[in-house]
Amino acid sequence: HKNYLAIVKTIEFIQSGGRITEDWTEEHKTHIRQWREWISDFSEINEEREDEEFRKLCNETETIMRYIHGTLSRASYLDVKAYLLLLQHMKKIIDMISDDDEMEQMMKMLSM
Numbered sequence: 001h002k003n004y005l006a007i008v009k010t011i012e013f014i015q016s017g018g019r020i021t022e023d024w025t026e027e028h029k030t031h032i033r034q035w036r037e038w039i040s041d042f043s044e045i046n047e048e049r050e051d052e053e054f055r056k057l058c059n060e061t062e063t064i065m066r067y068i069h070g071t072l073s074r075a076s077y078l079d080v081k082a083y084l085l086l087l088q089h090m091k092k093i094i095d096m097i098s099d100d101d102e103m104e105q106m107m108k109m110l111s112m
Contacts, residue, residue, distance in 0.1 A: 004094050006031075007087050014084045025078050032083070035090075036069050046097060054096055061089040 010028070014020075039045065042062035046054070064086045071077045 004091070007091050007094075011084065011087050011091065014080060014087075020080055028083065029072055029076070029078055032065075032068055032072060032078075032086075036065065042093075045093060054093075057089060057092055057096070061086065061093060064089060 042065055043059045045058050064082055068082050068086055
């Protein structure tokens with residue numbers, strides 16, 4: 001939940017024209033590297049879920065992450081526009097997964 005809120009806050013910061021400093025960039029490079037460690041391939045998230053929209057979103061997210069992670073590895077450069085797109089995709093994935101989890105919880109409660 002804390003990570004989700006950080007994603008939302010960062011999306012809002014970038015979209016509102018927040019000042020991108022060297023310190024801010026370094027902090028977010030660390031986040032990207034950590035996400036890459038946690039999720040080695042976004043296209044494999046919830047593989048059992050087959051709906052086309054979700055699978056497309058996961059595949060696109062992986063493509064964006066590869067681009068960003070690659071530029072960080074090669075040139076230590078953060079493309080802020082690509083980063084915003086990555087964050088938006090990650091938020092959508094979390095929203096879609098959360099909707100499913102909430103539905104599952106409601107069904108469990110109904111069966112009690």
